[in-house]
Amino acid sequence: MTTTVIEVRDVSKRFVIRKEKSLKERVVNFGRSNLHKEDFWALRDISLDISSGTTVGLIGPNGSGKSTLLKMIGGILQPTSGRVRTRGRMAALLELGAGFHPDLTGRENVYLNASILGVSSRETTRLFDEIVEFSGIAPFIDTQVKFYSSGMYVRLAFAVAVHVNPDVLLVDEVLAVGDEPFQRKCMDRIAQFQAEGRTIVLVSHSLSQVGELCDRAIVLRDGAIVADDLPRVALRVLREDYEAARVSEESTQTVEEQPVAVVEKVAVVDENDRPVQEIPSGGALRIAVTYRSDEPIDDWRAGIRIETALAQVLYGTNTVFAGVELPPLDGERTVVFTVHDVNLASGQYYVAGAIGRRDGTPIHQVQQGAMFSVTSTSQSFGVMDLAPTITAV
Numbered sequence: 468m469t470t471t472v473i474e475v476r477d478v479s480k481r482f483v484i485r486k487e488k489s490l491k492e493r494v495v496n497f498g499r500s501n502l503h504k505e506d507f508w509a510l511r512d513i514s515l516d517i518s519s520g521t522t523v524g525l526i527g528p529n530g531s532g533k534s535t536l537l538k539m540i541g542g543i544l545q546p547t548s549g550r551v552r553t554r555g556r557m558a559a560l561l562e563l564g565a566g567f568h569p570d571l572t573g574r575e576n577v578y579l580n581a582s583i584l585g586v587s588s589r590e591t592t593r594l595f596d597e598i599v600e601f602s603g604i605a606p607f608i609d610t611q612v613k614f615y616s617s618g619m620y621v622r623l624a625f626a627v628a629v630h631v632n633p634d635v636l637l638v639d640e641v642l643a644v645g646d647e648p649f650q651r652k653c654m655d656r657i658a659q660f661q662a663e664g665r666t667i668v669l670v671s672h673s674l675s676q677v678g679e680l681c682d683r684a685i686v687l688r689d690g691a692i693v694a695d696d697l698p699r700v701a702l703r704v705l706r707e708d709y710e711a712a713r714v715s716e717e718s719t720q721t722v723e724e725q726p727v728a729v730v731e732k733v734a735v736v737d738e739n740d741r742p743v744q745e746i747p748s749g750g751a752l753r754i755a756v757t758y759r760s761d762e763p764i765d766d767w768r769a770g771i772r773i774e775t776a777l778a779q780v781l782y783g784t785n786t787v788f789a790g791v792e793l794p795p796l797d798g799e800r801t802v803v804f805t806v807h808d809v810n811l812a813s814g815q816y817y818v819a820g821a822i823g824r825r826d827g828t829p830i831h832q833v834q835q836g837a838m839f840s841v842t843s844t845s846q847s848f849g850v851m852d853l854a855p856t857i858t859a860v
């Protein structure tokens with residue numbers, strides 16, 4: 468049975484920002500403070516319910532309010548208006564070093580951190596060896612944490628958080644500072660948490676990670692929720708936002724600096740160059756990218772990238788990598804990339820087209836220039852359709 472473990476109602480958060488006054492203002496206000504205050508609303512009217520056993524990703528551009536929302540769920544920040552209610556034990560990995568005292572050793576901080584999370588010191592003693600082993604920083608456990616690297620902080624904090632038996636785990640971007648093997652270990656532990664029916668809320672800029680881990684994603688923009696849906700749908704909304712921002716940035720850039728060449732069109736076509744949308748797994752995939760340049764350039768390379776709907780890059784190449792010589796680009800030219808056997812699982816895929824200099828300097832690209840779906844009759848999971856022969860020996 469699922470219950471609501473996090474309830475956020477009409478929550479808004481205002482910060483007061485202090486700004487330095489200009490010289491003129493300082494003269495006018497002579498003798499008074501040279502700072503003036505301004506209200507800033509980091510979140511406005513946020514309402515959401517999170518059910519037990521779900522993994523929810525909070526995504527959005529920098530400064531959109533993700534960390535502020537997570538901190539309010541974790542009770543570290545209080546809303547200016549509205550209310551947040553939570554049920555069960557909550558362990559949070561928020562800012563780097565939060566919950567740790569710099570002058571205490573790793574060992575002392577494990578006890579301190581666990582006690583903040585409501586775990587008795589006897590219980591912490593029982594868990595201690597497991598926590599240290601998971602963290603992988605045993606040689607430094609009696610060192611003051613102010614001498615830890617950021618990765619060491621996170622290792623210890625994550626180890627404590629996952630060993631204190633929380634019902635809800637809140638994770639901000641911090642995991643990204645761990646090295647690759649540790650990140651893998653964290654992901655495995657998160658998967659175990661999910662299997663045990665615990666609730667996870669995470670903030671991430673890794674869209675592929677959100678696509679992989681979450682069963683729901685919430686997109687924030689300027690402190691408001693703009694999408695709250697299946698990750699596939701929410702990620703599309705965010706990517707469209709990013710694309711719109713990129714285009715508007717580009718159009719302001721092109722006023723001064725017109726790209727010398729552009730990707731005019733990306734299409735998935737059949738052998739007669741007619742557009743197609745569906746390809747059987749194992750069939751041929753032909754990607755035709757049309758480039759245009761108003762003045763001749765001979766130093767160019769053409770590239771493509773194939774991605775899942777969840778922004779995971781499956782494959783990318785270009786004519787330099789492939790050792791293909793291109794004739795100079797003068798006017799319009801189409802380059803066709805043919806993959807003879809697309810061993811992809813059923814699903815939707817996106818193709819990006821790019822043009823750059825031979826040395827790799829980018830000139831222009833179009834993300835999600837074309838979409839195609841692959842149909843497969845085989846039963847499997849994952850993004851590839853490998854059809855192995857299976858023998859018992």
Ligand SMILES: Nc1ncnc2c1ncn2[C@@H]1O[C@H](COP(=O)(O)OP(=O)(O)OP(=O)(O)O)[C@@H](O)[C@H]1O
Nearest residue numbers: 482483484509527528529530531532533534535536
């Ligand atoms: N203590 C604070 N005082 C003043 N402004 C703050 C404070 N904390 C956050 N803000 C502001 O609130 C807005 C939202 O910040 P928040 O950290 O929640 O964004 P975010 O979506 O997590 O961003 P990022 O992706 O960069 O981590 C930002 O404009 C930030 O400057």
